[in-house]
Amino acid sequence: MSLDKIVWAVALLAAIVFAFVSFDYAGLILAVLGLASGWFVKGDHRKSLIIAAIFLYAGGAAALGGVPAVGEYLTGIFTNYGAVLGAASLLVIVMATVERLMPGSD
Numbered sequence: 001m002s003l004d005k006i007v008w009a010v011a012l013l014a015a016i017v018f019a020f021v022s023f024d025y026a027g028l029i030l031a032v033l034g035l036a037s038g039w040f041v042k043g044d045h046r047k048s049l050i051i052a053a054i055f056l057y058a059g060g061a062a063a064l065g066g067v068p069a070v071g072e073y074l075t076g077i078f079t080n081y082g083a084v085l086g087a088a089s090l091l092v093i094v095m096a097t098v099e100r101l102m103p104g105s106d
Contacts, residue, residue, distance in 0.1 A: 004040030011037050011084045019076030030080055034087025038095075046092045053089040056082030 001009075011033035018026040041049055061078035065071045 004037075007033070007036050007040060012081065015080035015084055016077050018080050019073055026080075027083065030083045031087045034084040035091050037084060038088030038091030041088060041092050046096065049085060049092060050089045053082060053085035056085060 011030070014026075014029055014033055018030065023029075038049075056078055061082050062075050064074040064078070067074060
């Protein structure tokens, strides 16, 4: 398994765990994992990542909230994963900006 898949898997696992366990630094951990994950996003996947982050922030994370018994947990998981995707999107945006401003790059 490659390093990028390991980082994404750890970020997803953290999003799941923090949906069930309360921890003071959960947001910081999710943000750092999101930034690390964003480093590995290839150019052709950048747009999809940003769209997914926007969808989860805009309320998509709560779409399954009405499911009996597990809706609350699914909302927590997708909200946490939205935080990961949001941080990854920020790094992707910064990387794209730097790539555009660097001399000699097309």
